[in-house]
Every structure is written in structure tokens, then in C-alpha cells.
Amino acid sequence: MTVYVRKGEPTVAENHTETAPRTDRVVTSGSVPIAVRDHGGTGTPLLLLHGAGGNLATMTGLADLLRPAHRVVTLDLRGHGHSGDGPWSWDAALDDLAAVADDLGLDRPAVVGHSLGGMLAALWAARHPECPGAVSLDGSPTPARPEDLVGLAPDRAAAELARLHEVFTAMAAGLAQPLDSAQVEAALAGQRALAQRYGSAEEPWVEAFERNLVPVEGGSRLRPDPTLTEQLRVAMETVDLFPAYREVRCPLLLVLATENLPEQEAFAELYAAYRRGLAERLAAVDNPSLRVVHLTGASHAMVAERPAELAALVTDFLAGATSSC
Numbered sequence: 001m002t003v004y005v006r007k008g009e010p011t012v013a014e015n016h017t018e019t020a021p022r023t024d025r026v027v028t029s030g031s032v033p034i035a036v037r038d039h040g041g042t043g044t045p046l047l048l049l050h051g052a053g054g055n056l057a058t059m060t061g062l063a064d065l066l067r068p069a070h071r072v073v074t075l076d077l078r079g080h081g082h083s084g085d086g087p088w089s090w091d092a093a094l095d096d097l098a099a100v101a102d103d104l105g106l107d108r109p110a111v112v113g114h115s116l117g118g119m120l121a122a123l124w125a126a127r128h129p130e131c132p133g134a135v136s137l138d139g140s141p142t143p144a145r146p147e148d149l150v151g152l153a154p155d156r157a158a159a160e161l162a163r164l165h166e167v168f169t170a171m172a173a174g175l176a177q178p179l180d181s182a183q184v185e186a187a188l189a190g191q192r193a194l195a196q197r198y199g200s201a202e203e204p205w206v207e208a209f210e211r212n213l214v215p216v217e218g219g220s221r222l223r224p225d226p227t228l229t230e231q232l233r234v235a236m237e238t239v240d241l242f243p244a245y246r247e248v249r250c251p252l253l254l255v256l257a258t259e260n261l262p263e264q265e266a267f268a269e270l271y272a273a274y275r276r277g278l279a280e281r282l283a284a285v286d287n288p289s290l291r292v293v294h295l296t297g298a299s300h301a302m303v304a305e306r307p308a309e310l311a312a313l314v315t316d317f318l319a320g321a322t323s324s325c
Helices: 056-066 089-103 116-127 155-176 181-198 202-211 224-239 243-246 264-285 306-325
Strands: 003-006 024-026 032-038 043-049 070-075 111-112 134-137 214-218 220-223 254-258 290-293
Touching: 003 032, 024 089, 032 056, 032 089, 043 056, 043 089, 043 116, 056 070, 056 202, 056 306, 070 089, 089 116, 111 116, 116 134, 116 224, 116 243, 116 254, 134 306, 155 220, 155 264, 181 202, 181 220, 202 214, 214 254, 254 264, 254 306, 290 306
Parallel strands: 003 290, 043 070, 043 111, 111 134, 134 254, 254 290
Antiparallel strands: 024 032, 032 070, 214 220
16 A cells, blocks of 8 residues: 655644663674663564664654654664674575574564665564564665666666765765765764754764764775775665565555655756665555555655654554554
8 A cells, every 4th residue: 555645733642752771782793793772662573673874863853753652773784883894695684683682682683774774674574474574664675677767768767876876986986985084073063063954963863973983094984985985885786575575474665755865956857766666566456464654745755854743643653553463
């Protein structure tokens, strides 16, 4: 079922909540050590997953808003934040989540993720039919195939995808370079400015940047490292989530962006074509366990833009999913 949601006042969850007592630990029972933060809460357990290049601190605001209804646990995916390094595969990352759930005694946790984390949430739901519910916040693969770009001529689609790939390659090369102290300070100032732009507390934005910063010869470098960055790029371009969408038996909610990020405006035609193609393919999926919401006015940065609205949407969806089980 597809639902279009317009921007409005959140029905539950406010922009300010009591500060949750948080506990940090490292789970070592899996193949890679995984850093986790338990935000507490007495409700049903929920794993909250960040996107590529992020870490558990990027989900702090949403975690606090979900805590009244859930025991929220965030974590650093492998190769991010304070977690260990390891080659990327979807199965390996899902095994990391299982190790966290087992170690913390989380019985049938719901899984909510943004971007890369959203893809993992969908794959977790397909792997775990006993899951009470999963939510993917704009967790769609990177545009990579001309046939997925509805309304663009094949030649034009191929040219735009090649141009996008060049931009991604240049960004990855830039991230691989060491940062000197002046660049680190400038980046921190940029994080504070973003927090002000979105009306958020500055501390999680600063922590999110510093958590991915590691010392190297010549300065500092951001995680994930170049090897994992390339593995993630390939994984997110080549994964096919539609078997999961068709086969999932636990409730799965996809929340999709409808607007471009400022960085995507140079590829507005491509992303519009990609969203059309994605909407058409999802509309053809006949699975009562799948629900799709197009969040009007929201971009891929929806977690920063609309945390209270997303918290309300997730809380209501999981409450309904639990009551129908």
C-alpha cells in the first residue's frame, strides 16, 4: 500500500524529551567488535541504524524521540565510528546486528534504519519473519542502472549515471585524504552550522564527526576507510531489495524522500526519473506486509529535517504492527 504524507505537525513525540541515561559498550561476540549505545527505555526493543559514513551519534535525536515507546539501541556499523573493521557484505552486517541483539538480550527487536541502515532493516525483516516490524527511512540503492530511470532516454540515462559516478569517485578520493587541524576545525564549524540549520542540539553533530575521526600520518582521516567506502559503493549499487519486499512476512514500512538534497540538484532530472521508476516498481509489489510512504517535502536528510514527524510515524507503525500480530 502506498500513502502520501504531507508535511505537518507531528501527532506524537515532541522536539524535546528528557535526556535518556545512555550506556556505551562494545559487543565482541561476533566476527567484528561492534560499539553500541543503549538509550534505555522500558518499551519493546528497537535497533536504530545509521547510514553510510555516519555512526550511532547521527541517530541521537531520533533515538531520544523514540525512547518513550521503545528501548532504543543505536550502534556503529562495521567500519564506522568505534566499531571494528571488516569486509562489507550484507550477510556479515546482518550477523553483526544479530550478535548485538543476542548480547544485549533484545528479544525480537524492531529494526529502524536510515539510508544504508534502512536497507539493512529491510533485509533483516526478510530474514526474520518473527520481527515485530521494520522501517526503512529512504533506504534505497544508489541509482546505477539506466532501466531504473523512468522517462529518460537510454543514452541520456547512461550519460547522467556516468556523471554521477564521477562525482561519487571524486568525493571518495577527497574523503581518503588526511585532514589537517585547520580542516578539522572548519569541518566542526560546519557541523555546528548544520545543527543550527535544522534546529538541533550541536553536541550530537559534533560527536558524530569526531566519532568517525581517526589519527593517521599527516593528520586525521574520516572512517570508513577507502577500501570499505568502495565496498559500500558497490554493495549499494548492486543490491536488489525487491525480493525482500515481495517475500517479507513481518510488517515493513518504507519511508521515501520526495525532494532533492542541495547536492543532488545538479542531477535533478536523474533523481526524478529514479523516484518515478522506484514508485512504479513498488506499486507492482503485491504484499500486504509492505507499506510505502512518500514523505512530501522531505529529502534524504529526513532524519535531521523531520525527526519528530518520523518518530511519530515509526511509533504509530510499530504500535499497529504489534497489535495486529
